[in-house]
Every structure is written in C-alpha cells, then in structure tokens.
Amino acid sequence: MLRTTALFAALAAMPAQAQELVVYTYDSFTADWGAGPQVEALFEAECGCDLTFVGTGDGAAMVARLQLEGAGTDADVVLGLDTNLIQAARETGLFAPAPTDLAVPALPIEWQDDTFVPFDWSYFAFVYETYALDTVPTSFEELAQSDISILIQDPRSSTPGLGLLMWIDALYGDDADQIWSDLADNIVTVTPGWSEAYGLFLEGEAEMVLSYTTSPAYHLIAEEDDGKATAAFEEGHYMQVEVAAALADSDQPDLAAQFLTFLTSAQLQSVLPTTQWMYPAYEAEVPTGFDTLQSPEIALLQSPEVAAERRDAALAIWQDALSQ
Structure with missing residues (x-):
C-alpha cells in the first residue's frame, strides 16, 4: 500500500506533457538565421506549448x-503560402476559418479573406x-536584351519562382513566350528554392538573382554592406503577401487559432523585418535602413483566383521557352 501511494504521488508530481503545435513552413524560415527560432521562443513563452516547425521545401x-497527405496531415498550421498559392490551397478543403478578432492588416492593398492570414510582404x-x-x-x-547573367527559382516548387512567372504573366499575358525565350540565355540555372539561388549569387555565380526589394536591407543592417541594390523596373513589380492558415482537422484548434492571432501581434511583427527581411503585414516598427529601399511606383498583384486560372498556361509557356 505504501508503494502504491508513493507511486501515485510521484506521478502526480510529474509535469503534464506540453501540447504540441505542428507548423509546416518553408526551409529558410526554420534556419538558424531565419525567423523560426525567435518565433518559436516567443510563442512558447506565451502558450506554454511545444511549437514544432517542419520544413517542407x-x-x-x-x-x-x-x-x-490530405486530412491525415500532421500539420496544425501552414505558414509561408502566398496569394499565388491560396486558391490551390483552398481547393484542398483542408483549412479552417481564421479567428474573427484579428488585427486589421497594414498592406498596400485591401485584404479580405476569412481563412488565410497575412503575416509579411514585399515586392519581387x-x-x-x-x-x-x-x-x-x-x-x-532590357534585361532580356542584355548579357547579364541571372539566377531564378523553379515556379513548380518555389514561391519566388512562381512569383516571377506571374509577374511576367501579369505584364505580358499570352505574349510572355517571347520574353521567356529572350531571357533563356541570361539564366545560369533554375534552383528549387530561394536559398539555393541566393547562395549561388553570393558566391558570384551570376550577376543578378531573383529576390525581393527588401533583400538589400539584410546586407545593409546585418553586414553593414551597402553594395547590394535592386533593379527598378518601370513597368512595375509584383507583390508577394505571405500567409498562414489553420488546418480544419487539427487536434489543436485552439492553439492553432492562438498562433494565428500571435502572428498579427506587434511583438511578433516587429521581429520579421530583421529575420524575414520583409515588411510587416500589421502596424509594427521598421528598423532604420528600410527607408533606403526601392519603392516601386507600380504594384502588380493578381487575385488568387486569377493566379490559379493563369498558372498552368504561364507554366507551359515557361517550360517551352526554357526547353528550346
């Protein structure tokens, strides 16, 4: 009897296992230099839970x-889709409505979506x-007519790559085949994701890399290097708005909703400029250095529905041009 009593006392003294929230995101978010480690520390301090990021490419x-994976996915939340992928994600039927009491986004465009929550943005x-x-x-x-070497990302696996595809589609539509054909000899390689392309650029493998108007802020603020800049295209720059959403079949719906709310907080948003090197999607402090960045005069962005409708045709044009 004494042994049984001691066993129950020991069990009662053991801390309860923390709830786990699984968030699918892209690989650079989870890197040591990415936003993931800070987001994890901040949210775990708030929720008392175990936040697990899973890199998915x-x-x-x-x-x-x-x-x-369908409804059997381990993910409770996905973080890192953008407006070009929202419709494809929505059509899976896997997502739950977002909390209704979120802050109002501070974006250059009006945001109306009851599922996908913006958390940062920039221009390609x-x-x-x-x-x-x-x-x-x-x-x-002008780029296509030059001999400037460039690195781009694959639109089938990469959001920047897809952003470039839709940027050219928004400007040229069905006539994009000529631009892609002319650009083909500028392209050194097509990488699976942003990290690979930017790394090759920093190693000197090409003169330009597809990235963001906010990318030079990293070099300026973190490295005190003012030698990086972005080419200003008079015809306009395509926006990227990155979003997060909760899975409908999550076994942690309350925790998932708490995480989405946390993403919109000033505490979290103020971390993003110097970890994501993107603009915050809500009112938050932006560090000195961001005021030196290029601000495009023309902002381009196709709606999620139009992007989904145009994607296959634009991809076919891209594949045909680069295969010749």
Missing part, C-alpha cells in the same frame, strides 16, 4: 505535400552588386 512544395525584384553592373536594366525587355 518552399511554398509550392508545401501545397503539394498537403494535397498528398532582381538583386545585384552595385559595382558589378555598368547599366542596370529597367524592364524585362
């Missing part, structure tokens, strides 16, 4: 994984070393 690969752009180019192109046509 890039955003487009994340949708493919969800389509494969080509980054270059200021000392390396005598003439900086001001349009896709």
Whole structure:
C-alpha cells in the first residue's frame, strides 16, 4: 500500500506533457538565421506549448505535400503560402476559418479573406552588386536584351519562382513566350528554392538573382554592406503577401487559432523585418535602413483566383521557352 501511494504521488508530481503545435513552413524560415527560432521562443513563452516547425521545401512544395497527405496531415498550421498559392490551397478543403478578432492588416492593398492570414510582404525584384553592373536594366525587355547573367527559382516548387512567372504573366499575358525565350540565355540555372539561388549569387555565380526589394536591407543592417541594390523596373513589380492558415482537422484548434492571432501581434511583427527581411503585414516598427529601399511606383498583384486560372498556361509557356 505504501508503494502504491508513493507511486501515485510521484506521478502526480510529474509535469503534464506540453501540447504540441505542428507548423509546416518553408526551409529558410526554420534556419538558424531565419525567423523560426525567435518565433518559436516567443510563442512558447506565451502558450506554454511545444511549437514544432517542419520544413517542407518552399511554398509550392508545401501545397503539394498537403494535397498528398490530405486530412491525415500532421500539420496544425501552414505558414509561408502566398496569394499565388491560396486558391490551390483552398481547393484542398483542408483549412479552417481564421479567428474573427484579428488585427486589421497594414498592406498596400485591401485584404479580405476569412481563412488565410497575412503575416509579411514585399515586392519581387532582381538583386545585384552595385559595382558589378555598368547599366542596370529597367524592364524585362532590357534585361532580356542584355548579357547579364541571372539566377531564378523553379515556379513548380518555389514561391519566388512562381512569383516571377506571374509577374511576367501579369505584364505580358499570352505574349510572355517571347520574353521567356529572350531571357533563356541570361539564366545560369533554375534552383528549387530561394536559398539555393541566393547562395549561388553570393558566391558570384551570376550577376543578378531573383529576390525581393527588401533583400538589400539584410546586407545593409546585418553586414553593414551597402553594395547590394535592386533593379527598378518601370513597368512595375509584383507583390508577394505571405500567409498562414489553420488546418480544419487539427487536434489543436485552439492553439492553432492562438498562433494565428500571435502572428498579427506587434511583438511578433516587429521581429520579421530583421529575420524575414520583409515588411510587416500589421502596424509594427521598421528598423532604420528600410527607408533606403526601392519603392516601386507600380504594384502588380493578381487575385488568387486569377493566379490559379493563369498558372498552368504561364507554366507551359515557361517550360517551352526554357526547353528550346
């Protein structure tokens, strides 16, 4: 009897196992230098839970994984899709409505979506070393007519790659085949994701890389290097708004809703400029250095529905042009 009493006392003294929230996201978010470690520490301090990030490649690969796993997915939340992927994600039927009491986004566009919650944004752009180019192109046509070497990402697996695809589609539509054909000899390689392409650029493998207008802020603030800039295209730059959403079959619905609310908080949003190197999607402090960045005069963005409708045709044009 004494042994039984002692056993029950010992069990009662053991701490309860923390609830786990599983978040699918892209690989660079989970890297040591990404936002993931800070987001994890901040949210776990708030929720008393165990936040587990699972890297899935890039955003487009994340949708493919969800389509494969279906309702049996281990994910409670996905983080890192964007407006070009929202419709494909929505069509899986896997997502739950977002909390109704979220803060109002502070975006250049009006945001209306009851499922997908924006958490950061920027514009796609080509980054270059200021000392390396005598003439900086001001349009896709000028870039295609130059001998400037570029690195891009695969639109089938990468959200920046898909962003470039839809950027050119938004400007040229069904006539995009000529631009892609002209760009083909500028392209050094097509990488699966952003990290690989940017790493090759930093190693000097090409003169330009597809990234964001906010990317030079990293070099300026973290490295005190003001030698990176983005080419300003007079025809406009395509926006990326990154989003998160909760899975309908999550066994942690309350925790998932808490995490989405946390993403919109000033505490979290203030972390993103110097970890994601993107603009916060809600009112938050932006560090000195962001005021030096290019601000496109023309913002381009197709709705999720139009992007989904145009994607296959745009991808076919891209594949045909680059295979010749």
